[in-house]
Amino acid sequence: MIQKLEKVTSVVSLPKLIENFGALILFAFNETGRVAMFFTSTMRWVVQRPFRFKEIIIQIEFIGNQSLFIILLSSLFTGMVFALQTYSGFKMVNAQVLIGPSVALALMRELSPVLSALIVTGRAGAAMTAQLGTMRVTEQIDALDVMGVNPKQYLVMPRIIASVIVMPLLASVSAFIGNVGAYFLATRLLLIDGAVYMAKVNMFARPRDVAQCIIKAAFFGLIFSVIGTYKGFNCENGARGVGKATNETVVVSSILILVSDYFLSAIIRMFLYEGFR
Amino acid sequence: MSAQEIAVELKSVRKKFDGEHEVLKGIDLEIPKGKITVIIGFSGAGKSVMFKHILGLMRPDSGSIKVFGQDLSELNDVALNNMRKKFGMLFQSAALFDDMTTIENVCFPIAEFKRHLKPSEIQDIAAEKLKMVGLGSEHFNKYPAALSGGMKKRVGLARAIALDPDILLYDEPTTGLDPIITEIVDNLIMDTHKLRAGLTSIIISHDLPAAFRLADEIAMLDAGLIKLFGEPKVFLESSDPFIQKFVSKVKVNNV
Ligand SMILES: Nc1ncnc2c1ncn2[C@@H]1O[C@H](COP(=O)(O)OP(=O)(O)OP(=O)(O)O)[C@@H](O)[C@H]1O
Numbered sequence: 001m002i003q004k005l006e007k008v009t010s011v012v013s014l015p016k017l018i019e020n021f022g023a024l025i026l027f028a029f030n031e032t033g034r035v036a037m038f039f040t041s042t043m044r045w046v047v048q049r050p051f052r053f054k055e056i057i058i059q060i061e062f063i064g065n066q067s068l069f070i071i072l073l074s075s076l077f078t079g080m081v082f083a084l085q086t087y088s089g090f091k092m093v094n095a096q097v098l099i100g101p102s103v104a105l106a107l108m109r110e111l112s113p114v115l116s117a118l119i120v121t122g123r124a125g126a127a128m129t130a131q132l133g134t135m136r137v138t139e140q141i142d143a144l145d146v147m148g149v150n151p152k153q154y155l156v157m158p159r160i161i162a163s164v165i166v167m168p169l170l171a172s173v174s175a176f177i178g179n180v181g182a183y184f185l186a187t188r189l190l191l192i193d194g195a196v197y198m199a200k201v202n203m204f205a206r207p208r209d210v211a212q213c214i215i216k217a218a219f220f221g222l223i224f225s226v227i228g229t230y231k232g233f234n235c236e237n238g239a240r241g242v243g244k245a246t247n248e249t250v251v252v253s254s255i256l257i258l259v260s261d262y263f264l265s266a267i268i269r270m271f272l273y274e275g276f277r
Numbered sequence: 278m279s280a281q282e283i284a285v286e287l288k289s290v291r292k293k294f295d296g297e298h299e300v301l302k303g304i305d306l307e308i309p310k311g312k313i314t315v316i317i318g319f320s321g322a323g324k325s326v327m328f329k330h331i332l333g334l335m336r337p338d339s340g341s342i343k344v345f346g347q348d349l350s351e352l353n354d355v356a357l358n359n360m361r362k363k364f365g366m367l368f369q370s371a372a373l374f375d376d377m378t379t380i381e382n383v384c385f386p387i388a389e390f391k392r393h394l395k396p397s398e399i400q401d402i403a404a405e406k407l408k409m410v411g412l413g414s415e416h417f418n419k420y421p422a423a424l425s426g427g428m429k430k431r432v433g434l435a436r437a438i439a440l441d442p443d444i445l446l447y448d449e450p451t452t453g454l455d456p457i458i459t460e461i462v463d464n465l466i467m468d469t470h471k472l473r474a475g476l477t478s479i480i481i482s483h484d485l486p487a488a489f490r491l492a493d494e495i496a497m498l499d500a501g502l503i504k505l506f507g508e509p510k511v512f513l514e515s516s517d518p519f520i521q522k523f524v525s526k527v528k529v530n531n532v
Pocket residue numbers: 294295300318319320321322323324325326327
């Protein structure tokens with residue numbers, strides 16, 4: 001596929017271009033279908049005994065633990081820089097106090113779920129592919145199968161469930177810390193009155209914004225965990241294959257998170273807010 | 278032959294990959310219970326694919342596979358999962374779980390399937406299996422990365438027999454090991470086989486002299502078909518030039 005695309009750039013001909021584009025679309029559809037089948041066949045095992053509580057807890061601990069500190073740090077500074085950068089604009093119209101709600105809404109609706117998801121993708125998502133990929137190429141997954149322990153139930157399902165549970169928590173913590181950072185920057189350095197700041201936040205922020213944060217984070221958790229486990233589970237070609245698959249997980253998940261964010265926002269606006277416009 | 282009980286029966290099993298490359302072209306094979314059957318054949322002949330069919334990890338395009346009379350195609354995923362408890366398998370790479378210690382590896386299948394047992398009882402069974410394959414307790418708490426190739430095979434075998442399987446499968450148990458460890462592993466297979474009456478061992482091997490030493494029956498897989506199946510002497514006496522060529526090495530060495 002990539003070789004074909006390279007050829008196109010040297011000899012640009014319209015039919016070839018269309019043909020290649022068609023092949024790409026076809027590949028994307030095929031792959032989507034395979035991922036969907038992988039996901040549904042995994043979810044069938046959720047209701048099968050034994051329930052994998054222990055594995056789910058281990059994964060929650062792993063995913064949360066791996067990323068919590070970076071998320072705290074980056075959220076704190078994101079909140080602060082957001083407050084700093086919006087300050088001059090709001091100051092022009094003498095509305096500095098609106099920094100509070102701007103930061104609060106931006107974090108809850110967009111920044112916290114997206115940023116947390118991208119960070120966790122780079123760490124836990126990549127780790128999932130590397131772990132499962134290594135297990136695949138060293139026949140450990142076959143060994144589970146042969147033992148009668150379904151590897152989708154034992155390895156894949158706990159990672160997906162854990163991600164969907166952990167992501168809303170991480171995104172909520174991120175939004176909270178980001179707001180704390182913005183609050184301190186605004187009240188200490190930009191000398192905005194703390195009581196007014198909070199009053200404005202209370203005026204604009206609504207429970208539905210929290211809901212948006214949670215829904216998005218859970219969905220993004222679903223994306224990177226399904227991609228991460230799929231890529232690892234279907235790994236080929238030894239150690240080299242594992243590296244390639246890990247890389248693909250990060251790229252594909254990140255793109256899907258950013259693209260789906262738009263559509264999720266549109267849908268959430270339609271249902272939780274005043275309609276699309 | 279007819280009076281013998283059959284452990285695994287393959288009937289005109291066919292398997293194609295990607296709709297073109299036919300690997301199994303109608304395999305007919307009856308693997309007797311309680312015996313050691315060795316499967317030989319050139320690299321890429323489809324031996325591992327045949328194993329995967331026996332374990333139900335792959336489904337044939339046509340034909341049927343029966344394990345103790347039970348047709349695998351009639352089983353759903355969950356039933357198939359349960360069926361696999363009858364099997365133990367030693368992988369070429371041993372396929373130990375590298376995030377678990379030696380004893381944890383052996384405990385794993387026991388803990389999975391004998392949930393009524395206490396952790397200490399599980400440990401006891403695992404320790405007993407490890408002793409059976411000749412691994413001392415000083416190795417119990419090592420991780421696989423700290424074990425030699427021969428030791429890994431022992432742990433893999435201990436894990437394979439942890440649930441007292443009826444059928445033990447070995448995929449190239451000695452490929453890539455030095456001659457001394459090869460002999461140790463071969464003896465291990467022999468000893469393990471004698472451990473329990475009625476245990477069926479099926480071995481994929483590239484090591485022909487060992488195959489002839491271990492085997493009660495030999496099946497030769499070539500170009501997707503069973504070329505010849507029978508006791509070792511049938512192979513040695515065969516006049517087929519292809520088989521002659523294949524076993525000539527054994528004749529020089531052993532007979
Ligand atoms: N999952 C698969 N998809 C596509 N082709 C496969 C798959 N598994 C095996 N094959 C093909 O089937 C053929 C037989 O493979 P198999 O692994 O059974 O050989 P083998 O007899 O075990 O060889 P070896 O002695 O080298 O292990 C090979 O050509 C291989 O490329």
